[in-house]
Amino acid sequence: MSRISIHKLRECKDSGKRFAMLTAYDYPTARLVEQAGVPVILVGDSLGATVLGYESTVPVTMEEMLHHTRAVVRATKKSIVVADMPFLSYQANDDIAIENAGQFLKAGATAVKLEGGRPVVSLVHRMVEAGIPVMGHLGLTPQSVNQFGGHKVQGRTPAAAARILNDAQALEDAGVFALVLETVPEQLASMVTSRLSVPTIGIGAGVSCDAQVQVLHDILGIYDDSRILHHSKRYVNLGESIRGAIRAYADEVVEGSFPTSEHAFSMDEDVLHELTQASGSIVE
Ligand code: KIV
Numbered sequence: 001m002s003r004i005s006i007h008k009l010r011e012c013k014d015s016g017k018r019f020a021m022l023t024a025y026d027y028p029t030a031r032l033v034e035q036a037g038v039p040v041i042l043v044g045d046s047l048g049a050t051v052l053g054y055e056s057t058v059p060v061t062m063e064e065m066l067h068h069t070r071a072v073v074r075a076t077k078k079s080i081v082v083a084d085m086p087f088l089s090y091q092a093n094d095d096i097a098i099e100n101a102g103q104f105l106k107a108g109a110t111a112v113k114l115e116g117g118r119p120v121v122s123l124v125h126r127m128v129e130a131g132i133p134v135m136g137h138l139g140l141t142p143q144s145v146n147q148f149g150g151h152k153v154q155g156r157t158p159a160a161a162a163r164i165l166n167d168a169q170a171l172e173d174a175g176v177f178a179l180v181l182e183t184v185p186e187q188l189a190s191m192v193t194s195r196l197s198v199p200t201i202g203i204g205a206g207v208s209c210d211a212q213v214q215v216l217h218d219i220l221g222i223y224d225d226s227r228i229l230h231h232s233k234r235y236v237n238l239g240e241s242i243r244g245a246i247r248a249y250a251d252e253v254v255e256g257s258f259p260t261s262e263h264a265f266s267m268d269e270d271v272l273h274e275l276t277q278a279s280g281s282i283v284e
Contacts, residue, residue: 001077003110004039006133006177009080013199013210021082021201021213025051025068029216030075038079040201042113042213043069045084046142050217057142060086062100066107073108082135083109087143090114094123101132113180115141117167121174128175136171138164138192139205140183153204155184168192168200180213181205183231204231 012019021040024030025047033041047068048054069083083104090097101112111133114120124134139154148154155161165188168179178199181189186206193200193209202209217223218232225239252258267275 003076003078004080006080006111009040009178009199009211010197013197019199019211021211022219023047023050023214023216024072024075025216027071027075030072030079033216034076034079040080040082040211040213041072041076043072043081043083043109044113044215045086046215050215050223056145057084058087058146062086062089062103065089066103069104069107069109080110081108082111082113083107085112085114090120090123094126097123098127098130098132101127101134102130105132111135111177113137115143117163118170121167121170124171124174124176134176135178135180135201136168136176137180137182138167138171138184139181142182151183153183153185155188161185161188164188165192165195168196172196172198178211181209 009019019040020038021042022033022038023042023044023046024033025043030041043065045057045060045065047064048057048060051068052060052064054060065083065086069081073081085097085100085104089100097114104112112127113135114124115137117138120136124136127134140148140151142151145151155164164181164184168181171179176198178201179192179196180201180203181192182202183204186208189200189202189205190208199210201211201213203213214232215223218229219235221234221237221239222242223239225234225237228234249258
C-alpha cells in the first residue's frame, strides 16, 4: 500500500473537499490516527510540551524529532507524514537546513514543515528544488513565541495582516505544497485561502481554511485535562479515563483482587507432585 501523494491535497482544495491533519508522536497513537482515516499526520515539535515536558518547542532537538518521526513512520502505511523541523535546525545555514530536512526524508517522512515567511522563502525554494516537499507555517509560529511576547493572535493590524498575505504568496511561489495558518483572525485566513492555490491548514484560524490541524493530546484531553484551549475542542477526556483505570488497577493490586486465577498460569499436577517430592533434595 503506498502513501497518499501530497498532490492529492491540492486536488482536495480544487474540489472543495476539506481534510484533517492531526499530530502524532509515537507508534500506538500514529496507528490510531491512520486507522481513523486522517490523511496527514504531523510529527509536530509540539511534542516538546505534550510528550517531553518542555515549556515550549524551543528546546526540541533534531535527534528527538527524528526518533519520534521514525516511530510514526513505522506505524503508518498510507498517511502523509510531515516532520516539523525544530528550532535552529534550519535558521542558521541553508546547507545544514537541507541536510537536516534530508534526514527526515531518509527517516521515512513524506515532507517537512518549517515556520516563517520572508526569511525562509529562498530556503524553501532550494529545498523544493532538491526534491524535498515543504509545508509552510505562518501566524503564531511557536518557535518565535519569545519574540512575540507570548501566545498572541497574529495579523490583527493592517501591516501585520498584509505581511502574512505577502508571506503566504511568497511561500506558495517558492513551492510549499500546503500552508499552516496558526492563530490568525478568521477573516485573514479566509483571504489567504482564497488567494492561494495550495491548501491552507488552519489552527485557530476559522472554518474557511481548506483543512484543519489539531494537537492530538488537546483533542483527547491527555496533555493537560484541566485546560481547554480557545482554538481547540476536546472530543474525549482521556486524561480522566486513564487516571481512573490506573487507580482501579493500583487499588486492586493493593487489595489483592488482581490478578485472579484467570490471569495466572498453572502447573501440571504430576510435575507439581514430583517437584514437591524432590524439593527437599534441591540444593540452590
Ligand atoms: O508542532 C505542532 O504541533 C504544530 C501545529 C500546532 C501546527 O506546528
